Amino acid sequence: MWSFRCSPRRSRPFSLPWLPLLLACGATSAGAEEPLRVERLQRCGDLLEQKQQRFCLDAAGLADGPYQVLLDGRALPARQVTREGETLRLELQAGQQRSGPVWLRQGSRESNPVWLSLNASQVLAATPNEVAKNMDGLTTYVNLVSVLIEEDHPGLDEAKRLAERYGAQVVGAIPPLNVYQLRLPAKDLTERDALVLRLGSEVTVDAVIVEESAPEKGEEGEAAKPKADDKPDKPHGDEWAANRFMDAVNYYRRRIPSQASPVATTPLRIGVIEREVDFDSPDFSPYRGGCNSRQQRTCLYARDAHAPDGHGSTVAGILAASWEPGGNMGFLSGLDRAGPGFEVIVERNSDAGITANIAASVNLVEDGVRVLNWSWGIHRVGAVNVEGDEVDSLVRSGIAMGGYEELLEEFFLWLRREHPDVVVVNSAGNGSSFSGTDEYRLPSSFITEQLLVVGGHQRSEDKGLPVQDPGFAVKRETSNIDMRVDITASACTRASTLAPGERGAVHCGTSYATPMVTGIVAAMLSINPRLQPEQVRMLLRRSAMTIGENYDFEPVDGDDLTAPIIPSERGYDLHDKDIGRSARLDMQKALELAVQSRDRVR
Numbered sequence: 001m002w003s004f005r006c007s008p009r010r011s012r013p014f015s016l017p018w019l020p021l022l023l024a025c026g027a028t029s030a031g032a033e034e035p036l037r038v039e040r041l042q043r044c045g046d047l048l049e050q051k052q053q054r055f056c057l058d059a060a061g062l063a064d065g066p067y068q069v070l071l072d073g074r075a076l077p078a079r080q081v082t083r084e085g086e087t088l089r090l091e092l093q094a095g096q097q098r099s100g101p102v103w104l105r106q107g108s109r110e111s112n113p114v115w116l117s118l119n120a121s122q123v124l125a126a127t128p129n130e131v132a133k134n135m136d137g138l139t140t141y142v143n144l145v146s147v148l149i150e151e152d153h154p155g156l157d158e159a160k161r162l163a164e165r166y167g168a169q170v171v172g173a174i175p176p177l178n179v180y181q182l183r184l185p186a187k188d189l190t191e192r193d194a195l196v197l198r199l200g201s202e203v204t205v206d207a208v209i210v211e212e213s214a215p216e217k218g219e220e221g222e223a224a225k226p227k228a229d230d231k232p233d234k235p236h237g238d239e240w241a242a243n244r245f246m247d248a249v250n251y252y253r254r255r256i257p258s259q260a261s262p263v264a265t266t267p268l269r270i271g272v273i274e275r276e277v278d279f280d281s282p283d284f285s286p287y288r289g290g291c292n293s294r295q296q297r298t299c300l301y302a303r304d305a306h307a308p309d310g311h312g313s314t315v316a317g318i319l320a321a322s323w324e325p326g327g328n329m330g331f332l333s334g335l336d337r338a339g340p341g342f343e344v345i346v347e348r349n350s351d352a353g354i355t356a357n358i359a360a361s362v363n364l365v366e367d368g369v370r371v372l373n374w375s376w377g378i379h380r381v382g383a384v385n386v387e388g389d390e391v392d393s394l395v396r397s398g399i400a401m402g403g404y405e406e407l408l409e410e411f412f413l414w415l416r417r418e419h420p421d422v423v424v425v426n427s428a429g430n431g432s433s434f435s436g437t438d439e440y441r442l443p444s445s446f447i448t449e450q451l452l453v454v455g456g457h458q459r460s461e462d463k464g465l466p467v468q469d470p471g472f473a474v475k476r477e478t479s480n481i482d483m484r485v486d487i488t489a490s491a492c493t494r495a496s497t498l499a500p501g502e503r504g505a506v507h508c509g510t511s512y513a514t515p516m517v518t519g520i521v522a523a524m525l526s527i528n529p530r531l532q533p534e535q536v537r538m539l540l541r542r543s544a545m546t547i548g549e550n551y552d553f554e555p556v557d558g559d560d561l562t563a564p565i566i567p568s569e570r571g572y573d574l575h576d577k578d579i580g581r582s583a584r585l586d587m588q589k590a591l592e593l594a595v596q597s598r599d600r601v602r
Contacts, residue, residue: 034061036109037279037304041102042350047122047172048156050094055116057088059104060304071116072100073290094118099367101301103289110289112279115301115345117363123172123181125351126211132189136381136397138212143186144171145196146209146355148406149178153204156180162202166195172352174359176366176418177410179209181355196399207406212396213353239459239490242473243516248587249334252523255595256338263595265340266529267293270319270332270522271364272346272373272515273357274312277302281496283317283326293341298333302346309495312346314507315375317496318515320344325500328493331519331587340526345369354378354404358411365419370525373518374426374443375511378404383433383440386481391431391440404442412448420450423525423533425518427510428455429480436484444484449534452521455479455561456491456513457547457584470546470581475561479510485562487540488547489513489585520587524594531597539597541569543589546581 040058057069068075069088082089090102101113126141134140147162149155159170159180172181182199186192192210200208240246256263277284277300284300291299300320305313320342321328332342345367349360361372380401383391396404415422426444428435435444435453444453456479465472475481476491493512495504521536531539548561561582570576 036061036104036106036111038111038114039304041114043122050120053092053094055090059086062086067106071102112288112304113301114303115347117367119363119366121174121359121362123350123352123355123359141211142192143184146179146181147205148207150204150206151178158204174362176362176414207403209403209407210400211353211355212400239492243490243585244588248591251588251591252335253338265526267340268522268526269343269369270371271369272316273348273360274315274346275348276305277313277316277346278305278308281308281498282500283321283328283496286322293343296341297336299343308497313496315515316346318493319519327497327501327503358407365422371518371522372424373515374424375514377427377429377441377444379431379441385432391433408443415450423521423536424450425452425514427514428453428485430478430509431480432478433480434482435480436482453485454514454517455485455488456510457488458492468545473547481561483563487544487583487585488561489516520590527594528598539593540590541583543586543593544583545586546578547584548582
């Protein structure tokens, strides 16, 4: 007996007489329950209202009958939840509740947990009829812009004054950065650009931020396009050996709970700026429902995706993929029961491009995140690679890059002032270009101790070399380079799948090198939470293996991967063989130095 009903979730190809009906609605056996999932959660209504906040939650598989919405393990009272089909509206009091994971429970089913932040940074994404193509052929917002108000002016009051003057409306905000989003009375790009010029000339306005991204789901991050030299049959375990992944897991599991001299650890929150994770994959299915990191386990909070091989699932999987039923292994989940418990929060605020990435980052930092993973970045139109050819992916116009640069500068100034212990780990990019040239790429070009930049390498063809040999791994052809890159890590991993134990397709890019570094930084900080960002960078480079040739500090050319290792990073030994070479992540050695640092960093 079969029943048919429409579902927004997956459909699979069939070659049966009732194919059209199956494609339209999907088939479920009678009595079988559709998985319960949270696919969307974000602020709705008045985004500037802080006392009474409204959130819209879109659920899949929510049947008729009783259900519960749990926030941080406590069921919300019925008066705070309104249902309209599969959309729930949550009315929350900021003073009575706090940020935390929210999930659904109906009968024996529980959904994926999603992080709900009650902080004030919220921005709107444009709808499909609110975007247009500019002269560079890029999708840009027509009537939504953000203004960065000079710090010596009250931001909201000034934003309201500007809105009244120009017939606009204040619709979003990142208050800690004095950034406010305006809906302009513009019907096309000509009208928008005129208003942007006038707003930019106001003495109280530091910058106008024009968003260039798709209206809904746009470019996710920095995964490189497959190239002829990609080897899809190459196992990621071999790739990760170049960074001593398993050695690091083994060291943490044995050294931290050692009976002779156990190391006290501190729980840690990690923020991953991505859209969603597929909780139907065995890599992530153990994270459905409630999760208590105090039980020395990894917790993962994210919206649910419709496919297991998306960018967010792959990035999050390097940190948190379950070791038991799936085909992958996450670094932090490998530390369960030995570590203090890690919370991995996958969050992106809305689909409003770079502005939303920064809004989400601000909220997460205010919610206690210590390490941020930014597997994304953008190049300016006209940026050239090491061969002199123009970069053709993830590019933005000059006007957009100017606004983004000011926004990112304000974010890092705020971090330095209010949260100096937070570390941001950013991908170097996959344009075969220069990561540190501010006129070419953001955010990796920023010079700040709180930003670590990660390049990508892959396993060399010479299988007979020991892991410590500089030739064990080689620079990935597409990885961005130069002095601003702090360290390289494995760029190739396998995507998640829907079948237990199945190995997914190989994905490569600096997006996936970045969470390798994020994971080890989180583990180091769990061992010694007193480490400051500059000390974390120093320990990563002191512990690093090498990669590539010795460049003797010559000007950067097409083969330099990272800033060269200097004598102070090798005990001031001017004759050390590593001097002048690029740095390759050594995860076990980094943990060893973190343990040793406990006696030195007080």
